[in-house]
Amino acid sequence: xxxxxxxxxxxxxxxxxxxxxxxxxxxxxxxxxxxxxxxxxxxxxxxxxxxxxxxxxxxxxxxxxxxxxxxxxxxxxxxxxxxxxxxxxxxxxxxxxxxxxxxxxxxxxxxxxxxxxxxxxxxxxxxxxxxxxxxxxxxxxxxxxxxxxxxxxxxxxxxxxxxxxxxxxxxxxxxxxxxxxxxxxxxxxxxxxxxxxxxxxxxxxxxxxxxxxxxxxxxxxxxxxxxxxxxxxxxxxxxxxxxxxxxxxxxxxxxxxxxxxxxxxxxxxxxxxxxxxxxxxxxxxxxxxxxxxxxxxxxxxxxxxxxxxxxxxxxxxxxxxxxxxxxxxxxxxxxxxxxxxxxxxxxxxxxxxxxxxxxxxxxxxxxxxxxxxxxxxxxxxxxxxxxxxxxxxxxxxxxxxxxxxxxxxxxxxxxxxxxxxxxxxxxxxxxxxxxxxxxxxxxxxxxxxxxxxxxxxxxxxxxxxxxxxxxxxxxxxxxxxxxxxxxxxxx
Numbered sequence: 001x002x003x004x005x006x007x008x009x010x011x012x013x014x015x016x017x018x019x020x021x022x023x024x025x026x027x028x029x030x031x032x033x034x035x036x037x038x039x040x041x042x043x044x045x046x047x048x049x050x051x052x053x054x055x056x057x058x059x060x061x062x063x064x065x066x067x068x069x070x071x072x073x074x075x076x077x078x079x080x081x082x083x084x085x086x087x088x089x090x091x092x093x094x095x096x097x098x099x100x101x102x103x104x105x106x107x108x109x110x111x112x113x114x115x116x117x118x119x120x121x122x123x124x125x126x127x128x129x130x131x132x133x134x135x136x137x138x139x140x141x142x143x144x145x146x147x148x149x150x151x152x153x154x155x156x157x158x159x160x161x162x163x164x165x166x167x168x169x170x171x172x173x174x175x176x177x178x179x180x181x182x183x184x185x186x187x188x189x190x191x192x193x194x195x196x197x198x199x200x201x202x203x204x205x206x207x208x209x210x211x212x213x214x215x216x217x218x219x220x221x222x223x224x225x226x227x228x229x230x231x232x233x234x235x236x237x238x239x240x241x242x243x244x245x246x247x248x249x250x251x252x253x254x255x256x257x258x259x260x261x262x263x264x265x266x267x268x269x270x271x272x273x274x275x276x277x278x279x280x281x282x283x284x285x286x287x288x289x290x291x292x293x294x295x296x297x298x299x300x301x302x303x304x305x306x307x308x309x310x311x312x313x314x315x316x317x318x319x320x321x322x323x324x325x326x327x328x329x330x331x332x333x334x335x336x337x338x339x340x341x342x343x344x345x346x347x348x349x350x351x352x353x354x355x356x357x358x359x360x361x362x363x364x365x366x367x368x369x370x371x372x373x374x375x376x377x378x379x380x381x382x383x384x385x386x387x388x389x390x391x392x393x394x395x396x397x398x399x400x401x402x403x404x405x406x407x408x409x410x411x412x413x414x415x416x417x418x419x420x421x422x423x424x425x426x427x428x429x430x431x432x433x434x435x436x437x438x439x440x441x442x443x444x445x446x447x448x449x450x451x452x453x454x455x456x457x458x459x460x461x462x463x464x465x466x467x468x469x470x471x472x473x474x475x476x477x478x479x480x481x482x483x484x485x486x487x488x489x490x491x
Contacts, residue, residue, distance in 0.1 A: 009311030028202035038083040041068050045094060046270040054101035054291070069117035077183055078193035081468075082118075082177065085197045088113035089205060090463040092247035092480075104226045111247075115168045118464065131182055136474065139424035140178040142469075146416035147171045150409035155173075164380030166408075167451035169459045174420075175323050177467035181475050183317025191472060195266045202259040205252070209244035213284040216240050233286075242284040250455060253287030254462045258444035262469065264301060264313055265440035272316055273292060277319045281403065289454040297447030304439050344476030366402040374410025401456040419457070424470045425449065431477035438476055441469040 025291045041064065048057050065087060072080035095110040123134070132141040154163040174337055178189060198250040212220055216235055232242040232249060239437040246252040263271045282290060298317075302310055375383070405414050425445060432442035448457045448466045 003093075004407075007093070013089070021441050022163045030490040036079075038068055038072060038079060038086065041065070042090060042094075044084060047096070049101055050098045052101075053105075054098045057094065057098040057385040058102055058105055059115040060112060061091075061098070062116060065113040066116050066120075069120055073123075074118045078418075080188040081180060081190055082193045082197045084114065084118045084173065084268075085194070085201065085464075085468075088464055089201045090245050090481045093208075094246040096223045099226075102221045104222075106226075114461070114464075115165075115172055117174045119168060121172075121176045124174065124179040124182050125150055128182055131178070137178060137181065138444045139420040139427075139470075140174050140181070142416045142420035143174040144171065144178075145378075146409050146420070147174075149413045149416070150374060150377045151411070153374050154378045155376070157376050159382050160379035164378075166377040168382060169463075170408075173458070173460075173463035173467040175319065176464065180468060181471040184477075187476050193471065195263075198259045198262055199266060199268070199271050202256060202263060202278040203270070203274030204277070205244040205246075205256060206274065206281040206300035208279030209242040209252070209256075209284060210277065212244060213240060213281075214238060215240050233397045241286045244281060244285075246461065247288050249285045250290075250462050253282055253285040253290030253449060254293065254451060254457050254466055256282045256285070258447050258462075258465050258469070259264045260294065261297040261301065261443040261447055264316070264443070265308065265437050272319070273314075275316050276320045276323055279316075280324055284323060293447035293451045293457075296450045297443040299442045300446050301439055304442075306436055309436055309439070318376075345477070356415045364400050365406070368403050368406035371407060372411045374413055375407050375458060377408060379408060380404060401452040401454065421449070424467075428470045430475040434472050435477055438473045441473050444469045445473075 007242070043049045045057055045061060045064075048054070069083060071081065072083050089112055091113050095108045098110060099105055099108070131137050132144075142445065147167065150170065151163065151167050154166065162267055190403060211217070214237060215238070216224075220240075221235040224240070231241070232243065233239050241249040243249045243252045244256070246255065256278045260275045260282070262273050263278075277295070298313065301313055305313070314328055407418065428442050432438040445466055448462055457463070
């Protein structure tokens with residue numbers, strides 16, 4: 001036996017979920033606490049912002065989040081994973097509300113909360129580093145090695161603050177996923193916790209995004225005015241590109257598309273409502289790469305799923321179309337704007353944004369080829385300028401995923417990271433094909449990965465969702481395989 005199967009010893013056989021094909025919102029974890037301290041913390045934080053304590057939130061949100069994270073990490077692993085997800089979903093929103101009431105702060109320490117809480121998972125690597133040499137964990141080891149190479153380059157070439165922040169964005173997602181994969185006997189509890197978090201998260205972000213589109217709240221308008229976000233649209237009704245509780249439309253679109261696909265395998269009417277709300281907000285974000293990712297992921301599921309799941313997918317699609325059609329029917333301006341955005345797919349040669357990105361990509365990739373060893377972590381956020389190809393052509397520092405990989409970790413790092421992603425995707429797709437309950441996770445991974453040429457969807461919250469989804473597929477199917485192997489040995 002290899003991988004996870006090798007970790008299962010007699011008397012410690014995990015019991016896979018008896019329900020095959022869909023996941024349940026009911027928790028598989030033993031009820032160990034009646035006080036959801038993580039949700040209470042987030043609620044108190046928002047109340048504090050509106051009650052005159054926003055300055056304290058700006059200063060204390062991250063250290064208090066870390067304290068809650070440590071408590072959950074030591075006592076309730078599935079709730080720790082859920083709390084980390086909620087921080088990724090909500091920290092930018094907390095930052096905007098706090099800044100609106102206490103004054104603009106940039107860079108904001110609030111945004112460090114999801115990175116630092118998720119980084120607690122590094123203790124698993126310290127305690128069980130031997131796992132890195134096992135076949136099951138090889139993709140995570142190779143990704144970590146590539147990122148460490150980029151760290152070494154950055155430390156000798158770039159400002160320390162930019163290097164550390166960039167390193168966390170790159171390293172935390174696969175590190176957290178490795179932690180989840182290494183947990184023993186936690187498969188059902190983790191899957192239930194993740195399903196529940198995505199149900200409420202996608203639904204909540206979707207509903208908030210729809211509200212944001214038709215009536216932007218004052219803290220979002222304040223954010224748009226201070227962040228100089230030209231790509232966000234204008235701070236007016238039916239003119240903003242929805243970014244919901246996140247920092248910008250791009251990460252929101254990628255996350256909401258992946259979350260909606262993941263929920264396809266979650267039972268319950270609440271999950272269907274969340275999907276519809278999330279997909280409606282995705283359309284209003286006007287993130288065309290996320291639209292493409294959602295369509296590709298949807299197509300993947302139609303091919304791989306059984307008939308029951310196909311019916312669920314088609315029903316959600318029909319309901320979403322009906323909801324969107326009803327909304328735009330009473331708002332002609334919104335319909336015209338979204339139609340124009342969608343029509344750009346029919347003739348990309350006439351699309352100004354596409355042409356600018358295409359020209360910028362060519363110049364940026366030529367520059368990357370001239371730096372085969374890479375420039376290291378922190379380079380794009382500290383040294384990127386017009387000479388990189390951004391000046392006057394609409395290209396931002398993170399608008400080309402291929403360039404970001406090449407200039408940050410060089411050809412060697414790209415080779416290692418590329419092999420890691422290829423291995424984890426191959427294993428995830430192959431294993432998900434035998435368990436309908438995991439097809440949604442595989443579709444989420446596919447949806448994120450196809451957007452790589454148009455940005456870097458493997459960093460930050462998007463990378464967190466990608467690596468976590470892949471890890472849960474490997475964990476669920478690996479534990480089930482281990483159980484079967486153990487049963488065969490006992491016959």
